Amino acid sequence: MTRVSTVAPDGGYTFAYLDEQTKRMVRRAILKAVAIPGYQVPFASREMPLPFGWGTGGIQVTASIIGREDTLKVIDQGADDTVNAVSIRAFFARTAGVPTTTRTEDATIIQTRHRIPETPLRASQILVYQVPIPEPLRWLEPREAETRRMHALQEYGVMHVRLYEDIARYGHIATSYDYPVRVNGRYLMRPSPIPKFDNPKMDRSPALQLFGAGREKRIYAVPPHTEVRSLDFDDHPFEVQKWDQACALCGSTASFLDEIVTDNQGGRMFVCSDTDHCDARVLAGHVGSAAGDRDPGGA
């Protein structure tokens, strides 16, 4: 497969599906979100032809910022070939006719669910996150009217208490993904369900990070070079996951690994969750313990 592919757009739709008025409305929300890092901007989210909860927020953000000169990459769980990533990439190939890619370096817009690519992002790239629940305080306080008030007053003690209770009970903070962050020293923000492994990549990233929650009708943003700090305590500093294993395909010891059950006896292997990163390493000659089981670059 070629790494960059273009499909003829479907003539029946507006460019990137959304009508221009809707795109303008979404862009206004994005501008406000960029101006107030970490603040959740309500927007008039539309029904999309894909179900709510399946990336409609990210899709609306991408549809509103994408242009004909863009190259789009879509990942889900770090991989370009998971079914929903395939479906969303096909949606934009069909309605916008933009080139798509699996290579992180070649993309100008990367829409993601649950991961940040291992390859560091550049200044000209935009990372669009699909967000299921935008409100970091939601599981502590179910009411929106109340959580908006708590943000206004920076009443975030309840989150620190929760993390402290984890430490008291387990000896660790028992949050492994969707780990709460403080943006630019002001708003508490939910990074979407990325593993906390990815949290440090958000901090002062040169890329623009946009977050779209379609069903919950919220957009928020982290502008380039903005401080994103994962909540922690002086005596319990934030730390990320580590594996005893290396990737079985590319030998990487620095990437997030997926665990794969390989037989009925419960045999396991660990491989990179970021398929593009793994393929690139294999192409560059790195080998893991199970090298040869996978066709590099195949997707």
Add this chain to the structure above:
Amino acid sequence: MYVAVKGGERAIEASHRLLEAARRGDPAVPELSTRQVSEQLPRAVDRVMAEGSLYDRELAALAIRQAAGDLVEAIFLLRAYRTTLPRLGNSEPVDTARMLVRRRISATFKDVPGGQILGPTPDYTHRLLDFRLADIAPTHAAQGEDTVQRDRLPPQEEPMPRVMDLLGREGLVEDETPAADEGQPPADITREPLRFPAGRDARLQVLARGDEGFLLALGYASQRGFSNTHPFAGEIRYGVVAVAIVPEELGFAIEIGEIELTEVQMVNQFAGSDTAPPQFTRGYGLVFGHQERKAMSMALVDRSLRGRELGEAADSPTEDEEFVLYHSDNVESSGFVQHLKLPHYVDFQSELELLRRLRSEFDPPSAQAAE
């Protein structure tokens, strides 16, 4: 051997082919036409139009066929189409007092001006399967052998005023709540995100396209004590109303069509408060098509949600505005519940790693006791 989710694209294409075959069923059986669905499954069409919030019988019937009879999926199809339509203008408010009434009953008065009109209702049928329907071969219909007897409705001489308006003259029922910001255009939940506290205009819009099953359960819960509204069915009416617009270049109203509506006015006991004398209060339901179960549920829930406004305790889920309004849309809830089908390998892996670590540090109580 390494088996990953590869070839997603081909798998999706194959899945679409299987879906289409499942929808079509046995090719030896003639395919349903959209017109057959819209004519012979009108209540399914009504529900899809109401919750899809688009009044178009043909498109709703198409959606039902395409969704193989899965009404929530059909509602989603219609809603996704609706959102692409341009907004050409706003209609004048429809006047249900001028409805061409096909059915109208009041449970609060034995007789009312215009009379009780039973109309087409399954209420007094005995729910016995009618095996004659099973025997009717499609060829008979094709030959025009129609066994259904059609009564001609007597023409409606004059408009039938709404029962609640008659009661209102005595001051025993509260006035229809005027919008707090009279003159302002009403909320539009399709163009603005919902905010709380929501006005009654936004609330009624959410309820009108809310999931019938969810509202039915909430309305039922409100009758069983999760709320305290003591409702009577003041009036239930179903019929046809004209829709009019005022084109800017004309400056006067012209009728552009008609729609079927079901309207329910619930009347509820109210003991009065510091600011209001004892009087009956109202709950309101209005739905596309002939959907009494939905319209009655909507009216019950509307009244429950007025608890705070009327100074009631309002501590039940049915009286909790965020709980009800945020969870009544089945396009949203169906999508989010089913998104759990999507891969969550990464989150799950993170939890596995954490759990293994916690377990490795866990000292079983028995081991401690043995020391």
